[in-house]
Amino acid sequence: MKHLPQTHADEMAGWLAQVATACLIDEARLTPKPGLVDSRGSGAHHDLTLALMERSAHSLTPAFRYMAEHSWLRPADIALRETVGRLGRDGEQAMMAATGGVNTHRGAIWALGLLVSAVAMLGGSASGDVVTACAARLARLPDSAAPKGFSKGLRATHRYQVPGAREEAQQGFPHVTRLALPQLRASRARGAAETEARLDALMAIMTSLSDTCVLNRAGLEGLEAMQRGARAVLDAGGTAQPAGREALARLDADMLARNASPGGAADLLAATLFLDRTSLPQAAH
Numbered sequence: 059m060k061h062l063p064q065t066h067a068d069e070m071a072g073w074l075a076q077v078a079t080a081c082l083i084d085e086a087r088l089t090p091k092p093g094l095v096d097s098r099g100s101g102a103h104h105d106l107t108l109a110l111m112e113r114s115a116h117s118l119t120p121a122f123r124y125m126a127e128h129s130w131l132r133p134a135d136i137a138l139r140e141t142v143g144r145l146g147r148d149g150e151q152a153m154m155a156a157t158g159g160v161n162t163h164r165g166a167i168w169a170l171g172l173l174v175s176a177v178a179m180l181g182g183s184a185s186g187d188v189v190t191a192c193a194a195r196l197a198r199l200p201d202s203a204a205p206k207g208f209s210k211g212l213r214a215t216h217r218y219q220v221p222g223a224r225e226e227a228q229q230g231f232p233h234v235t236r237l238a239l240p241q242l243r244a245s246r247a248r249g250a251a252e253t254e255a256r257l258d259a260l261m262a263i264m265t266s267l268s269d270t271c272v273l274n275r276a277g278l279e280g281l282e283a284m285q286r287g288a289r290a291v292l293d294a295g296g297t298a299q300p301a302g303r304e305a306l307a308r309l310d311a312d313m314l315a316r317n318a319s320p321g322g323a324a325d326l327l328a329a330t331l332f333l334d335r336t337s338l339p340q341a342a343h
């Protein structure tokens with residue numbers, strides 16, 4: 059059978075989906091991460107393993123691809139928001155089928171789904187700030203088919219009066235653009251190895267995120283311990299330095315003792331890696 063030539067949009071959609079999946083796998087494999095699943099083990103989780111995280115990541119490639127295809131050169135309007143919402147929920151179902159009902163990547167589907175769509179809306183290339191602003195516009199639009207129930211994340215944001223995953227996207231992913239990406243690049247520029255630069259970027263997110271996973275498992279005290287511990291790692295010169303590495307080991311032990319896992323911060327690290335790989339350099343001001 060003769061194959062029709064793929065269009066540029068099709069190729070780009072396939073590429074964006076592959077990059078998003080690779081970023082989820084890179085995040086999961088990054089080691090040592092405090093409280094999280096990594097190549098050492100399950101962190102503070104009893105129902106997650108690295109193999110499960112990787113299976114979950116692969117199950118999401120088609121959803122990311124459909125999001126990119128449907129968003130290609132489209133404006134941010136309610137019709138697109140509802141399409142992306144439906145595809146995101148289909149992605150959640152694919153994830154649940156792949157993991158036997160364990161929530162591995164719900165927050166990541168939200169963050170990466172919006173960013174994949176935004177890059178596609180912009181025709182495949184734009185600077186990180188333009189991409190996140192576009193994703194934020196989409197996230198602020200209403201989706202009439204969105205589930206009306208009370209999620210764990212919503213419960214935490216109401217109880218502690220803090221922003222959660224929804225607000226992070228609606229504000230243009232400030233933890234990615236203002237903290238993680240600058241830290242990733244600064245650590246690389248200082249000569250840190252790629253693993254250390256990524257761990258430093260994760261620490262930068264954890265210094266300030268109100269991670270609803272940590273709030274649900276360990277309360278406000280757990281969240282403050284996470285933010286303080288991550289700040290101590292960066293203040294010690296980052297994970298490329300022996301003192302930073304020791305501070306990271308202390309933070310890991312503390313997160314495990316509190317049964318806390320910063321799953322939201324991990325999702326935003328994957329989003330950071332995605333923007334680092336797909337966006338054009340910022341225009342000079």
Ligand SMILES: CC(C)(COP(=O)(O)OP(=O)(O)OC[C@H]1O[C@@H](n2cnc3c(N)ncnc32)[C@H](O[C@H]2O[C@H](COP(=O)(O)OP(=O)(O)OP(=O)(O)O)[C@@H](O)[C@H]2O)[C@@H]1O)[C@@H](O)C(=O)NCCC(=O)NCCS
Pocket residue numbers: 142143144145146147161162163164165166167168169171172201204209210211212221222223224226267268269270271275319321322323325326
């Ligand atoms: C808008 C949605 C993201 C829904 O958000 P909401 O807060 O209402 O609901 P949650 O179901 O709690 O999901 C939020 C997940 O987002 C991550 N997260 C947490 N804090 C933040 C933050 N401040 N900024 C960004 N992201 C954040 C986090 O995801 C990770 O943790 C997950 C594991 O969580 P959970 O199962 O709750 O925790 P465990 O401790 O493992 O449970 P137990 O063992 O104790 O039982 C894991 O998935 C990580 O990814 C939060 O969980 C959005 O989902 C939505 O509206 N979707 C609808 C479809 C849609 O419109 N899509 C459009 C674009 S694709």
Ligand SMILES: Nc1ncnc2[nH]cnc12
Pocket residue numbers: 085086093094095096101103106111162163166319320321322324325
């Ligand atoms: N590495 C990880 N461990 C636990 N939860 C996560 N959610 C996203 N990435 C995660």
